[in-house]
Amino acid sequence: MLVVKGGFHQSREGKKKSLYIATIEKGHSLVNSLIEVGRIEDLGLIVVDELHMLGEGSRGAILEMTLAKILYSCKTTQIIGMSATLNNVNELQQFLKAEHYTSDFRPVKLMEFVKLRDSIYEVDTKAEDCFAFSRLLNFKYSSNLQKMDPDHLIALVTEVIPLHSCLVFCPTKKNCENVAEMICKYLNKEFLNHKHKEKCSLLDDLKSFGDGTICPTLKRTVPYGIAYHHSGLTNDERRLIEEAYSTGILCLLTCTSTLAAGVNLPARRVILRSPYVATDFLKRSQYKQMVGRAGRAGIDTAGESILILQEKDKVQVKDLVRKPLENCYSNLLLNSCKGIQSLLLSLIGLKIVRSPEEICKFIYGTLFSVQYQQLSEGKSLWDIVKDALEYLIEKCLITAKKGCENEGQEISCILEITQLGHATYKGSIDLSYCDLLYKDLKKGLEGLVLDSLLHLLYLVTPYDMISQYNPDWMLYFRQFSQLSAAEQKMAVNLGVSESFLAKKASGHSVKKSPDSDIVNRFYLSLVLYALLKETNLWTVAHKFNMPRGFVQNLLNSTAVFSSCVLHFCEELEEFWSYRALFTELTKKLTYCVKSELIPLMEISGVLEGRAKQLYSAGYKTVVHVANADPEVLIKNVDHLSRRQARQIITSAKMLLTERIEALQDEVEELQKLPSDMPGELVSSEDTSITAE
Numbered sequence: 001m002l003v004v005k006g007g008f009h010q011s012r013e014g015k016k017k018s019l020y021i022a023t024i025e026k027g028h029s030l031v032n033s034l035i036e037v038g039r040i041e042d043l044g045l046i047v048v049d050e051l052h053m054l055g056e057g058s059r060g061a062i063l064e065m066t067l068a069k070i071l072y073s074c075k076t077t078q079i080i081g082m083s084a085t086l087n088n089v090n091e092l093q094q095f096l097k098a099e100h101y102t103s104d105f106r107p108v109k110l111m112e113f114v115k116l117r118d119s120i121y122e123v124d125t126k127a128e129d130c131f132a133f134s135r136l137l138n139f140k141y142s143s144n145l146q147k148m149d150p151d152h153l154i155a156l157v158t159e160v161i162p163l164h165s166c167l168v169f170c171p172t173k174k175n176c177e178n179v180a181e182m183i184c185k186y187l188n189k190e191f192l193n194h195k196h197k198e199k200c201s202l203l204d205d206l207k208s209f210g211d212g213t214i215c216p217t218l219k220r221t222v223p224y225g226i227a228y229h230h231s232g233l234t235n236d237e238r239r240l241i242e243e244a245y246s247t248g249i250l251c252l253l254t255c256t257s258t259l260a261a262g263v264n265l266p267a268r269r270v271i272l273r274s275p276y277v278a279t280d281f282l283k284r285s286q287y288k289q290m291v292g293r294a295g296r297a298g299i300d301t302a303g304e305s306i307l308i309l310q311e312k313d314k315v316q317v318k319d320l321v322r323k324p325l326e327n328c329y330s331n332l333l334l335n336s337c338k339g340i341q342s343l344l345l346s347l348i349g350l351k352i353v354r355s356p357e358e359i360c361k362f363i364y365g366t367l368f369s370v371q372y373q374q375l376s377e378g379k380s381l382w383d384i385v386k387d388a389l390e391y392l393i394e395k396c397l398i399t400a401k402k403g404c405e406n407e408g409q410e411i412s413c414i415l416e417i418t419q420l421g422h423a424t425y426k427g428s429i430d431l432s433y434c435d436l437l438y439k440d441l442k443k444g445l446e447g448l449v450l451d452s453l454l455h456l457l458y459l460v461t462p463y464d465m466i467s468q469y470n471p472d473w474m475l476y477f478r479q480f481s482q483l484s485a486a487e488q489k490m491a492v493n494l495g496v497s498e499s500f501l502a503k504k505a506s507g508h509s510v511k512k513s514p515d516s517d518i519v520n521r522f523y524l525s526l527v528l529y530a531l532l533k534e535t536n537l538w539t540v541a542h543k544f545n546m547p548r549g550f551v552q553n554l555l556n557s558t559a560v561f562s563s564c565v566l567h568f569c570e571e572l573e574e575f576w577s578y579r580a581l582f583t584e585l586t587k588k589l590t591y592c593v594k595s596e597l598i599p600l601m602e603i604s605g606v607l608e609g610r611a612k613q614l615y616s617a618g619y620k621t622v623v624h625v626a627n628a629d630p631e632v633l634i635k636n637v638d639h640l641s642r643r644q645a646r647q648i649i650t651s652a653k654m655l656l657t658e659r660i661e662a663l664q665d666e667v668e669e670l671q672k673l674p675s676d677m678p679g680e681l682v683s684s685e686d687t688s689i690t691a692e
């Protein structure tokens with residue numbers, strides 16, 4: 001089994017059956033690689049969990065591209081799709097040429113309730129009123145507590161915690177933190193005694209993995225067995241909190257809707273704080289995903305969900321709990337047809353198609369073609385394909401040559417991918433800024449500053465994150481002032497001058513402002529530069545007055561984009577000088593730790609905090625960890641459970657085995673005699689040499 005982190009290794013994987021566990025994006029990349037090397041027929045089975053993701057924006061478009069390519073290129077691959085929140089199954093059946101199997105079996109019975117004022121009603125979609133009275137809340141509220149907790153959350157959660165688990169879904173990230181704090185403030189102090197030792201260990205881990213820093217909110221809530229869970233957590237915090245909840249150390253999480261669609265963290269009771277996500281009313285599919293977390297197989301005999309509603313939302317909530325699920329629609333036309341443009345570019349690049357006629361034939365095998373009448377807005381399929389091809393030609397990503405007659409069929413034109421187009425699809429670069437990336441890299445060659453990483457970091461700072469944060473001008477000016485003369489000169493060449501920042505920091509108006517995208521992008525580059533120098537995410541977040549979750553997301557996104565830019569440069573000979581530079585930079589961004597910890601972080605499941613612990617305990621390489629005794633490892637590494645120790649050792653052994661196999665492949669390749677040896681006849685039985 002391989003959890004996909006990198007790419008597809010042709011020689012090694014060809015010798016044995018492999019199981020890949022991948023994200024949608026990595027899965028698409030693997031399929032492209034198999035098509036490219038002519039091995040798509042080796043793909044026996046694909047299992048798509050959460051098939052309704054087909055309808056989720058750009059990721060849905062990538063999933064549709066992946067499945068359509070498999071269906072078109074290989075008739076023997078079996079595809080199994082699974083989802084609990086699909087409505088238009090017949091359209092998906094038509095797209096996937098599939099049989100449909102359905103079951104309402106649930107290992108743990110789910111009971112749905114709503115709460116209005118101090119009354120609990122059971123959801124009964126067959127009843128005329130939809131809600132059947134169940135009971136009154138039995139909890140005495142003082143006037144002060146009633147004011148602080150008008151939704152009676154404390155009454156609802158204390159019916160199940162600490163002996164059982166509870167999830168409270170909140171509309172916003174800030175609300176998650178506020179609700180966690182509020183519940184702790186009014187809980188009985190006896191909650192502090194439940195699993196006290198384990199909670200102290202969790203706090204120690206959070207502090208240790210944060211280099212001595214811990215979130216003030218978590219510091220106050222964890223002793224009560226409560227934490228919040230949203231995208232504002234660091235990777236280490238998220239892992240520790242999820243493990244603690246799964247093992248019962250934490251009994252309650254306040255969370256956003258993203259938890260329902262991602263991590264498998266079930267609970268005895270699920271409470272929906274409001275029928276809204278931010279300011280948007282819940283979709284039926286979102287509601288089903290959230291309440292579906294109620295009930296833990298093998299632990300609970302039943303699970304229950306409680307949706308808190310106000311009188312003003314009663315009619316909408318009745319509709320929410322009984323209406324059918326939303327349909328799943330193709331997203332190939334999303335964002336001005338970006339999906340179909342990317343699809344056509346990769347089809348031409350992979351030589352799956354070579355003419356507009358063949359493209360139309362392929363498109364007929366997509367989900368979009370099944371839903372064409374609903375999505376095309378009156379345009380013909382040919383017009384949509386034609387517009388997409390014209391866009392790719394205009395961007396210099398493909399060329400169209402005059403067609404000819406082939407096997408009795410007239411071909412209007414021959415489509416070929418350009419070098420820029422090939423680099424764009426190989427690097428998975430967004431079409432909206434592939435030309436901008438090319439120009440930035442080209443300009444960078446004119447005066448690349450290599451006495452620090454700042455210039456390279458600017459070149460790999462993701463374009464799609466530029467608009468997500470506005471600079472603090474005073475902080476910006478201070479950080480700029482601390483740069484070296486060479487770095488400041490580089491910034492000026494980009495279009496960011498000290499005089500401009502000084503005026504913005506002092507509040508003066510600027511008559512002629514530089515490009516705001518360049519200014520904002522360089523600011524994010526400074527954040528990344530500080531991260532690579534200090535490696536402490538908390539310190540950098542404090543220095544730039546940014547949420548640590550945003551800094552973590554910036555780092556993760558930049559590491560991914562840096563890898564994409566590396567692949568982009570590998571396909572363009574003029575950018576040969578970038579290749580070694582971006583290879584090392586990508587590794588630094590991926591791990592963002594001191595160089596001696598990088599080998600340990602290549603072990604699956606080992607993040608920075610654990611890598612530091614292993615290194616300090618003397619386990620400095622993958623070989624050390626792979627040969628460790630679990631019992632000795634537990635003694636030498638603080639707060640490491642027996643299960644975690646075994647997982648780490650197993651992962652290290654797998655990594656070591658992969659490396660050994662890769663080296664063996666290399667040896668075998670070197671031992672082979674070339675079939676075109678000059679002046680010699682090489683028999684089929686004598687095609688290798690033996691090393692003495």
